[in-house]
Amino acid sequence: MSFHVKYYGMLAEIAGMSDEVWNADASLTVGKFRSQILERYPAMRDKKFKIAVNQKIAEDFVPIETPAEIALLPPFAGG
């Protein structure tokens, strides 16, 4: 399956892009996706970030089902 991944802030700097299409096996969870991300972008390992699935912050156990919009969110800085 494939889905859309968005990068924000310092994570977009590390990825070198603001979004990309991600190809993965079926039955992916947020936690497994996180491992894949850290494998592709090792510089993200020492960064704090949350993962949103369809605009909701999601815990690691949440399954990703297509179509999905996944976003990697570094610490918030509004205000």
Added chain:
Amino acid sequence: MSFHVKYYGMLAEIAGMSDEVWNADASLTVGKFRSQILERYPAMRDKKFKIAVNQKIAEDFVPIETPAEIALLPPFAGG
């Protein structure tokens, strides 16, 4: 002795003036002065008010020594 008395808000309405000179015996306290005021202006008996002596709220035991500026202050309404 004599001193200056100022009336504010509804108390000025009751007194019919905003200030007057008060003549009294020596050795007056705030409490005794309050009794004299209520005697002269009975309509003030059912009004809440504080008495300031030289711009400080004063308890009944405080003596009034001339020269003094006495003010009768109804409930505050700033804001």
Added chain:
Amino acid sequence: MENTHKAKKVFVQGPISPDFVARSIASHQSKTGIGAHAIFLGQIRADQKDGGAVTGIEYTAYEEMAEQTFHEIREAAFSKFELSCMHIYHSLGLVPTGEISLFVFVSSPHRRAAFEALEYLVEEIKANVPIFGKEIMGEGGHVWKENS
């Protein structure tokens, strides 16, 4: 933080305009240690009373004592909270319904001090400053306002 806190003029005649608030804000943009401004505005409500709807409040004050009390409240707030700036303005005379009679403006490097100082100042002003308000009704009557 200011080191000397001049006794500032608090009272203004009539309502406080939104433009006055804007100019106060703009004058703080050169103070680049400020991260948070908190502002309180008291606006006159058209409350229904026995004599009709309130059309305005006529404010008077024991001015010398009020200015002194404002000064003491300012000094206490500067010592309690980490503030960069503090401004208080209060109307005297008639302020019509819908217009602003109190403007409290605090600035700090960080939001927490600004929030806490704002509440402190408004509560102290309402409780301790000898200001009197006559609520005017459309039909010509009036009632004396009392803070709760």
Added chain:
Amino acid sequence: MENTHKAKKVFVQGPISPDFVARSIASHQSKTGIGAHAIFLGQIRADQKDGGAVTGIEYTAYEEMAEQTFHEIREAAFSKFELSCMHIYHSLGLVPTGEISLFVFVSSPHRRAAFEALEYLVEEIKANVPIFGKEIMGEGGHVWKENS
């Protein structure tokens, strides 16, 4: 009290001007049930960092999620506090030091609800809205801001 709370546009490009704040205040003077306005303004500090003094913050956001989160925060505040009005504006793009990037404006018949709602909103916004800030230094470097 408003019965329907339209999803309002929160984001504005660049700094929020003091005149915009003034116009927002002025537009509430016809709402004569309001007795208290409370306003928070976030201003960009010239903090000293390794790369020099901050000259501005470049804001970006996950806009769709941010607008939805703002909407949820607004609804929660309307249900928690007795509010007449609530407005939130946040900058996107570059906001230079000394200028305003966040404007939160609540109005209520009484001051207590206004104070409480103001703090609630600012804390919720800082904690939960996906907005990102790149602090730009004079020498050309940058660091990513993180709310505490």
